[in-house]
Amino acid sequence: MTSKQHKHFEGKEVTDHLKAAREKGTRATAEVHGTEMPGHTSAGTDTAKETAILLLALTTLLITFSTPHVLSILALFSAGWFFWKVGRSSLLGWARLERLHRLIEQEKWEIEHYRAQEKEELTAMYQQKGLTGKLLEQVIEVLMADDNRLLRVMLEEELGLTLESYEHPLKQALGAGIGVLSATLLGILAFYFGGFLWMALLLALLFSAASLLASHCEGNERIKSLVWSLSVGILSVGAVHLLSTWMRHVLS
Incomplete structure (x- = not known):
């Protein structure tokens, strides 16, 4: 291995370098809301569930301590929560795109400056797919002739990216x-017209509904996912209710 190859592969064998590159691609493109689901679907279902739990927990606290103006407090809290969740989701999306663009620029630079090593990586990848002999040589030559391809x-x-799956933040x-x-x-509206x-x-x-949609998009067992999600949600709100009731008795 030449010094230039050693620098490009960071002292690793080609197969080890490919494995490290795939891990880097996975880290750079990891979804905040999950890798399988489209970004907007994941963000919508996750945020709907999170907001529902927060509103129920907050309302439970306000009612337990006999706080006046419950609806006004819920509305004010929801306004701030809306801007936080929308802004956070957008910022995380931009950060993910920046990581993707960095990887693209890095790979483009490597193609321009380490062409022989990229050919070696390409050969190793297609050998792992089972290509050999003349067919392997033809495939490599066709790919090496077109920089964009x-x-x-x-x-x-190499990096395991699927470019079509990336959404605008x-x-x-x-x-x-x-x-x-x-x-x-x-x-x-439900609290206003019908109470807690x-x-x-x-x-x-x-x-x-959000849990079922999320599990459907991810290809998970819907009933199992629903039961676990509801269990965690009930546990969370129930804990707030029990602790706030106990604290009210302690303080009274």
Whole structure:
């Protein structure tokens, strides 16, 4: 191995270098809301569930301590929560795109400056796929003749990126915004017209629907996912209720 090859492969064998590159691609493209789901769907369902739990927990606290103006407090809290979730989702999306662009620029630079080593990596990758002999040589020559195609292949095969799966950060933020608004409007209107029980019932239905949609998109068992999600949600709100009731008795 020449000194130039050693520098490019960082002292590793080609197969080890490919494994490290795939791990780097996985880290750089990891979704905050999960790797399998589209960004806006994941953001929407996750935020709807999170907002539902927060509203139920906050309302439980306010009622337990006999706090006046419950609806006004819920509305003010929801306004701040909306801007936080939308802004956070957008910022995380931009950060993910920046990491992706960095990887693209790095791979493009490597193709321009370490062409022989990129050819060696390409050969190793297609050998792992079972190509040998003349067919392997022809495939490598075709790919090496087109820099744009080579860049795409190296990004997808070496780093494990799927370029079509990346969404604009604002689309992901829109999904988060819809999730917050749906839970907020449903919860506040239900509390206004029917009280806490109606609020809890409708938000539980929204929580369940979001859990089912998320598990469907991920290809998970829907009933199992729903049961676990509801269990964690009930445990969270129940803990707030029990602790706040105990604290009220202690303070009174």
